[in-house]
Amino acid sequence: MSTDLVVPNFLPHVNGKGEASAAPTSPEEERIPRALDFERVLAERTVFRRADAKAAEIVAAETAARVAAEKHGGRNTWQPEDISDVLDGTRDPVVTELGHRADGVPILYRGKEHGIAGEPESGKTWFALMIVVQVLKKGHRVTYVDFEDDARTVVGRLLDLGLIKERLRRDSDQFRYIRPEAAPGEDDITAAITFGGGTADLVVYDGFTEGAALLGLDVTGGDGQAAVAKFRRTVIRPALTAGAATLITDHVVKSSDSRNRYALGAQHKLAGLTGAQFMIEVEKTWGRGRKGRSKIYITKDRNAALREASQPDPRPNFDHFGDLVGNAEDPEMGITVVLFAPRSEQEGIEKAVAEGQPDPKLAPAVDRVIEVLQGSEEPLSGNRVAVLAGGRKQTALDALEWLVAKGRVTRTKNGATFFHALTPEPVEDVADEPAVALKAA
Structure with a gap:
């Protein structure tokens, strides 16, 4: 099998030094061992194709940058910013x-x-x-x-x-x-x-x-x-x-x-x-x-x-x-x-005490205990109140003690167990009001 290479007519003819040569003048010259030169030509064309692809990438990147710049007021956000207003103190502080x-x-x-x-x-x-x-x-x-x-x-x-x-x-x-x-x-x-x-x-x-x-x-x-x-x-x-x-x-x-x-x-x-x-x-x-x-x-x-x-x-x-x-x-x-x-913790405590309110940390538990007792038709034990109030048991018991001390919850003993119920609101004596109204009339 012959190792001679047929060079296609669309390729330039090169000599052994890689220089262009005249077109072959005889059929014998068309079948010559030019494998090395042919590979070099193909490599050059590959370089050209890669260059074209790279150029296309550059164009695409420039287009994307231009579109992005248009979305940001016509500026390229990858360009260095002017920070002189920060350095000279004229830029407004971030507040x-x-x-x-x-x-x-x-x-x-x-x-x-x-x-x-x-x-x-x-x-x-x-x-x-x-x-x-x-x-x-x-x-x-x-x-x-x-x-x-x-x-x-x-x-x-x-x-x-x-x-x-x-x-x-x-x-x-x-x-x-x-x-x-x-x-x-x-x-x-x-x-x-x-x-x-x-x-x-x-x-x-x-x-x-x-x-x-x-x-x-x-x-x-x-x-x-x-x-x-x-x-x-x-x-x-x-x-x-x-x-x-x-x-x-x-x-x-x-x-x-x-x-x-x-x-x-x-x-x-x-x-x-x-x-x-x-x-x-x-x-x-x-x-x-x-x-x-x-x-x-x-x-x-x-x-x-x-x-x-x-x-x-x-x-x-x-x-x-x-x-x-x-x-x-x-x-x-x-x-x-x-x-x-x-409020600071101390301010909150002082204000609460002055107003007859519980410690702010205890207040949520106090509200929950009151809700539990309001929803119960019968007096409840301390443990039952704590369970129904939820949260930390000791906090609920502390809230219950505070309510008892303030007279807002009444505690009664039945056997060995203490039970709790909301203290009824005092009823004012208004028996004489109609008579007063009649005299005024």
Whole structure:
């Protein structure tokens, strides 16, 4: 078998030095051993093809960078920033601006991401709605993205909190309620936060877990961190880029022992937060016809303005920022939700004693004991009261002792066992009042 190589006519003819040669002039010259030169030509053409592919990659990268720049006001975000305003002190410090505590301390950082996490019925949404009302009353704009409920509940609560309907109407250019049923398109978030007179000052995302599921993300699985990062990039970052503050409501893990300061899912939520993370813990559940209280804690404050206005907590990374008090006792007065500043432990004890109230640490147990005795038709033993009141047994017994000492619970002995019942309210003697009324008439 011949080892001679036939060189195709479409290839340039090269000599032994790799130089182009004249076209063959005779049939004999067409069959020559040129294997080495042929391989070199093929290698050169491979280089050309790779160069073309590389050029295509560069063009694609430049196109992507141009598109990204257009989304960020025409600038390439990978270019170095001008930090002269930071160095010369002309840039405004990062401080909280939106919403406020009862003593006037603002709650949210403008242009930063925030989260509020807690158990069901702890007051997460009420906390968000309280801030929404405050922001709207200042004349600012709010976009409310609801992944969990519907307009009847959310808008109804805003009206219950005293907000006038005019602020919520579309033509007010102040408020937008969105109830998505699918993942957002490329420009949906930008459209949702863009009003006729500017962009939203606050964007609330109510229900992180449900919102992530809408995007097809599993935040509790093995790829939880990637899922959280994608949610943040898709839903939160466009609002932050526009200068809005974001507030996300979230659930906590079921076990309080393993909860620490994290919400449900990956620690990546906390790590990527640019504003503050709040944790809400219910002390007394409230609802229609009832008054309740939840404690608000700071578990992350990247810019440190909120921790400065908080009281230290024994738990690492926890600071007590305030007490959220909801009152719906009087239907005619509507609903009030107020975030009060935290009192120091000593101030709380002194105030409670002066008002004839129990130690604040004992107060929740006192309320539970009273509820137990109110619901019982018969006197109960101390142990039975403690079991029904729940919580730490000794705390419930201490609360019972306090009520007995204050005369609000009557203790009777039957055999070797003491039983307890609420002391009846004293009845005033009003027998003479009708006679007095007749004389006055």
